Amino acid sequence: MKRVGLQLLLLCLGFLALSDQVTAQEAKPIADDPELEKRVMNLSQELRCLVCQNETLADSRADLAVDLRHEIREQMKAGKSDKEIIAFLTARYGDFVLYRPPVRPITYLLWFGPFVLMVIGFGVLYRYLKQRRELISQQPLSPEERRRAEELLKAAPGKEAA
Amino acid sequence: MRIWLPLLLFIVLVAFLAIGLGHDPRTVPSPLINKPAPDFRLAQLHEPAKNFTAQEMRGQVWLLNVWASWCVSCREEHPLLVELARSQVVPVYGLNYKDKREDALAWLTEFGNPYLLSATDTDGRIGINYGVYGVPETYLIDRDGVIRYKQVGPITPWILQDKILPLVKDLSK
Numbered sequence: 001m002k003r004v005g006l007q008l009l010l011l012c013l014g015f016l017a018l019s020d021q022v023t024a025q026e027a028k029p030i031a032d033d034p035e036l037e038k039r040v041m042n043l044s045q046e047l048r049c050l051v052c053q054n055e056t057l058a059d060s061r062a063d064l065a066v067d068l069r070h071e072i073r074e075q076m077k078a079g080k081s082d083k084e085i086i087a088f089l090t091a092r093y094g095d096f097v098l099y100r101p102p103v104r105p106i107t108y109l110l111w112f113g114p115f116v117l118m119v120i121g122f123g124v125l126y127r128y129l130k131q132r133r134e135l136i137s138q139q140p141l142s143p144e145e146r147r148r149a150e151e152l153l154k155a156a157p158g159k160e161a162a
Numbered sequence: 163m164r165i166w167l168p169l170l171l172f173i174v175l176v177a178f179l180a181i182g183l184g185h186d187p188r189t190v191p192s193p194l195i196n197k198p199a200p201d202f203r204l205a206q207l208h209e210p211a212k213n214f215t216a217q218e219m220r221g222q223v224w225l226l227n228v229w230a231s232w233c234v235s236c237r238e239e240h241p242l243l244v245e246l247a248r249s250q251v252v253p254v255y256g257l258n259y260k261d262k263r264e265d266a267l268a269w270l271t272e273f274g275n276p277y278l279l280s281a282t283d284t285d286g287r288i289g290i291n292y293g294v295y296g297v298p299e300t301y302l303i304d305r306d307g308v309i310r311y312k313q314v315g316p317i318t319p320w321i322l323q324d325k326i327l328p329l330v331k332d333l334s335k
Contacts (some may be wrong), residue, residue, distance in 0.1 A: 070292055
């Protein structure tokens with residue numbers, strides 16, 4: 001049993017070393033222009049990789065993502081603004097490449113839906129609280145009720161009031 | 163009322179979820195539909211000295227099929243393309259995407275060549291212009307050079323019969 005544990009540990013360590021190696025290989029030499037590279041990375045944080053749809057273009061290692069980052073870099077070198085590059089990409093891949101969907105009639109529900117829900121929620125809460133207040137509003141006991149309550153209290157001596 | 167309202171809400175929610183599950187998240191609506199197909203001038207696969215341009219296809223309804231020898235799903239749709247090419251209903255052209263020439267040629271020899279010719283997009287720049295993100299992709303382009311249909315992923319017999327062929331017929335009138 002102990003041996004198996006040791007083997008497992010060694011295996012894990014092996015994987016650790018391996019993963020280190022993998023990341024070491026991934027590190028590519030920084031481009032000649034760190035300023036430009038920063039701009040490329042900033043913009044590609046905003047863009048979706050179409051192959052692995054839950055990753056940004058900046059994070060993805062898919063072939064297409066590499067190509068698109070290259071394309072962005074080239075266009076930036078050519079002096080295009082971020083806006084122009086985004087227009088270039090949405091013309092080809094649609095709004096889907098944007099992580100921040102633009103405000104358009106088709107996305108109104110997406111952008112404003114939560115606020116509408118919040119307003120409805122507050123409305124419901126207000127009504128509920130108002131109803132509850134009416135329910136628990138204090139009404140003085142009538143003489144008859146007072147007499148019955150006293151009777152009940154007397155009828156149970158020694159017992160704690162519930 | 164107390165029971166029905168939550169039940170109703172639940173049913174609406176389930177309906178939305180069911181519709182959502184029915185969608186294929188891989189198919190992204192292409193903004194290129196009904197837009198002019200981006201022009202290109204690329205070397206031909208079999209005769210690299212010669213070029214092929216999208217422009218020279220004006221006046222014809224044609225299919226542009228993006229393929230690569232490294233693409234597994236391309237093999238899946240390949241027999242269908244070969245069959246379609248044999249039927250001569252619509253000319254099929256290939257865009258060999260990010261491939262090595264010798265690999266591409268070997269692949270065509272092995273599986274058959276449905277393309278009248280293939281253009282080579284070695285660095286994938288034209289692919290970007292066409293919004294390619296998952297090979298194979300197929301574009302149906304009309305006489306005026308406008309993209310009328312885009313298929314992402316392999317063409318299935320069903321898609322060919324129900325979508326592509328009727329459109330071809332319509333556009334060829």
